[in-house]
Amino acid sequence: MTVSTPSKIGGFGTRIALLIGTNVAVIALLTVIASIFGVEPRGLVGLTVMAALFGFGGSFVSLLMSKRIALRSTGAVVIEQPSNDAERWLVDTVGRLARDAGIGMPDVAVFGSPAPNAFATGAKRDDSLVAVSVGLLQQMSSEEVEAVLAHEVAHVANGDMVTLTLIQGVVNTFVILISRLVANTVASGRGRGTYFVVVMALQVVLGFFATMIVMWFSRRREFRADSGSAQLTSAPQMTSALRALQRQQTSGNLPDEMAAFGISASEGSGIRKLFASHPPLEERIAALEAGR
Template identity: 55%
Template sequence: MKRILLFIATNIAVLVVMSVILSLLGVDRFLTRSGLNLPMLLVFSLVVGFTGSIISLLMSKTMAKWSTGARVIQTPMNGTEAWLLQTVGKLAQRAGIGMPEVAVYDGEPNAFATGAFRDSALVAVSTGLLQGMTQDEVEAVLGHEVAHIANGDMVTMTLIQGVVNTFVVFLSRVVGFFVDSALRRNSDDSGPGIGYTVTVLVCQIVFGIGASLIVAWFSRHREFRADAGAARLLGTPQPMINALARLGGFSPEGLPQNLAALGISDKPGVMELFSTHPPLEQRIAALRGQR
């Protein structure tokens, strides 16, 4: 889950910071000086939207290491670390990608893969995963993460995020323009006022959270593909089925402090809409259907 959570959190933060900077530089004032220039605003939104998502992608490995405290294995310190390097290398070769960095971090059972490029990605596993699963199950989880890399999931999510960002930036400024116009109906001042600035910032955060629903929906579908990819890399779906069943017996993982405000977790009810992963039962059923 960290793979997408980190991406969404970084992306929203970059988007808001860029918008504040551009507003201070007078870009918004230029766009609305003679009314709302929709074609120019759309081009502006495309540039800002995709720049934010691309920056998030390029920062993904660094942010993941920093947020989880992951330690990249340079020289194996024990047999488990040596096995991790060997297993990831074997799976990467089968998947036709370059050897990823392999890292370990302290935490509840989980793993993630991230990175902007297929041949220089990062695969990280938690100490809880290594302690709570058999080697076959850990290998299946590693296969799942390697499949994410081979499928180009982070790049795909970047493109999707760039598109929804574009709409967030565009619609926020449209709403801001009309709110500001209504507040200053009897004013002769030209250009956006404080009402515009505040409305745009609030709308970007609210619309950004709404956009995360769309990103989460795509992410859930990518998880099924990664599960199937792990089954292909291992030659059988059973280890992945066993690993998912084992994960169902663990307590849900707490989010890093910098992500807690997002409130995205694998929970039933309304919160399930924000989940980046489908229910484990659905994933197991999909794998069993491959037999």
């Protein structure tokens, strides 16, 4: 399967600058909003409102910008007008799967990674993005590529991006709220410097456990998307695609900010498995073969 290889848009420095700039803009915006509405973070109610604003605000801004961030960070190029038969097949296949899944036609893009991978993102079911790597198109059969595309369409149909955002917002809120409540008690009478140090330390510790919760959900949604692909295509077809990914023995080569959205990502072992965004491929294959 031959497709036009897109050029990379920006490098590591550009991605880091974009990430930092987004976070700074979100914090500044939410600070202004809190001031406008007279939120007083010292009281329990005010602190809870502030925690929710910051906890959910950043997550939802990231969700709303997810398509733009994804295109920028991976260098993916949307196929506006297919330039060859392979691109035409890709767009037509995504369109057919989207209709079968009951969602609007996603934007279809290709990014220039030699590793086989794909991802889906977007804030709404009818305004999403499905992107595949050049490596995926070159190293897999048409049937396997179709199963991978069905997996990504299933993510969109399941509302996984929104649900992950909500879970991230909830855990962020609890991290912000609990760290400040505990810091208020521990640092009482010891000055703002002590309070600040305790808050930062608690946010690191609590954030550690919050990440485990988010990654647990991320692993669960991969099983659901595999099942969705099996319904849109067939279980043997999706199993074949996963086995093809197994043979490549690659982590997928996506930027860190997009790794959780790829079909293939680092799985981890031991304690690192708790922070893996994807379950082991053998577990996903076993689930499909068991009809789960």
